Amino acid sequence: AQTVTQSQPEMSVQEAETVTLSCTYDTSENNYYLFWYKQPPSRQMILVIRQEAYKQQNATENRFSVNFQKAAKSFSLKISDSQLGDTAMYFCALRNAGNMLTFGGGTRLMVKP
Template structure:
């Protein structure tokens, strides 16, 4: 069975600073995708970034980047130059070839002015 663990229920960061959200996972599959989703108070889940497990290069989307450590089964999200609009719940998710998608419990991030 696949599991996704986010060990930080809550985090905060000062505006313009950098924060890293942790995610570890477990799967027996060799081919899978990893995702970070953002859920602001509006409830809309928004894709932040995704990483194909077969790619060694870490994915980057503007201020968002990941540190993908396949051997350690770690997939952390780094947010640079944090903005007030980054305040949200962040969910790490894993999806395999069997279409089994699992989400972590989430990390509530607050960006302080």
């Protein structure tokens, strides 16, 4: 069985500052994929960033980047230059060779003006 843990239920950051959201996971597979999804108040699930486990280079998508530590099974999300529109729930998710996404419990991020 695979598990995903997000240890920070809530976080806040000042607009324009940088924030890092933590995620750890456990899987017995060697080939897997990691994702961060954003869920704004509308509750739609929006993909933020994706990382393939076989790639050593950390994924980057504009202001969003990850710190992927495979040996430590850690996958944190860094948001630079935080904007008010970044206020949302953020879910870390793991997908192995099968179809199923396993989600963490989420981190509620509040960006303050």
